Amino acid sequence: GDSVTQMEGPVTLSEEAFLTINCTYTATGYPSLFWYVQYPGEGLQLLLKATKADDKGSNKGFEATYRKETTSFHLEKGSVQVSDSAVYFCALFSSYNTDKLIFGTGTRLQVFP
Amino acid sequence: EAQVTQNPRYLITVTGKKLTVTCSQNMNHEYMSWYRQDPGLGLRQIYYSMNVEVTDKGDVPEGYKVSRKEKRNFPLILESPSPNQTSLYFCASSFTGRGNEKLFFGSGTQLSVL
Numbered sequence: 689g690d691s692v693t694q695m696e697g698p699v700t701l702s703e704e705a706f707l708t709i710n711c712t713y714t715a716t717g718y719p720s721l722f723w724y725v726q727y728p729g730e731g732l733q734l735l736l737k738a739t740k741a742d743d744k745g746s747n748k749g750f751e752a753t754y755r756k757e758t759t760s761f762h763l764e765k766g767s768v769q770v771s772d773s774a775v776y777f778c779a780l781f782s783s784y785n786t787d788k789l790i791f792g793t794g795t796r797l798q799v800f801p
Numbered sequence: 802e803a804q805v806t807q808n809p810r811y812l813i814t815v816t817g818k819k820l821t822v823t824c825s826q827n828m829n830h831e832y833m834s835w836y837r838q839d840p841g842l843g844l845r846q847i848y849y850s851m852n853v854e855v856t857d858k859g860d861v862p863e864g865y866k867v868s869r870k871e872k873r874n875f876p877l878i879l880e881s882p883s884p885n886q887t888s889l890y891f892c893a894s895s896f897t898g899r900g901n902e903k904l905f906f907g908s909g910t911q912l913s914v915l
Contacts, residue, residue, distance in 0.1 A: 720901045729908070730908055730909075731805070731891055731893075731906030731907050731908045731909055732844075732904070732906045733906070737901065737903075739901050777843065777844065788846065788849070788859075788898075789904060791843045791844040792843055793841060793842060793843035794838075794844075
């Protein structure tokens with residue numbers, strides 16, 4: 689079935705470091721891909737999305753490119769801040785299969801000053 | 802303000818004592834869903850509802866019940882809670898639950914079953 693695999697955390701970085709959080713997927717057809725972020729004590733919020741191959745989603749300095757050839761949707765940011773500390777979830781939606789959003793296990797990011 | 806409201810935020814109970822976690826949204830969304838979040842397992846869907854009086858099982862429905870009598874409310878009911886239901890629970894909603902829609906999440910309910 690459809691699935692999402694994320695790198696295990698925590699990812700620990702100093703402020704202004706470059707961030708990459710890996711996400712790969714398995715899906716039938718052409719899924720839409722999402723990154724959600726969960727700040728401490730809050731619910732998940734949509735960070736960015738991409739709906740077709742080679743699309744780049746971007747928001748708040750974060751970017752992710754939908755790579756069909758490598759079935760990946762890695763999250764990147766050029767210079768992280770302490771306020772970016774959160775748990776990041778990669779997710780996919782495929783109408784071919786279960787017609788629902790499938791989440792990865794989440795990756796915790798900790799940014800230190 | 803558009804929001805999904807869950808109550809309570811924290812709940813400690815004992816095995817077998819029935820409880821209800823409430824969820825309400827003010828966006829006139831048709832689709833609502835419950836998830837549980839556990840370390841190393843991410844978010845798993847418990848139940849979802851495509852509209853009033855329409856509910857369906859998600860991936861982990863055992864031990865839970867839901868109802869959708871009104872569009873805005875989608876309570877999660879644990880008839881006889883057990884310790885393995887200790888978890889962080891989230892309610893979510895979207896317009897139709899399909900396609901590329903954004904899911905709106907509540908702030909979560911941390912449940913501990915002793």
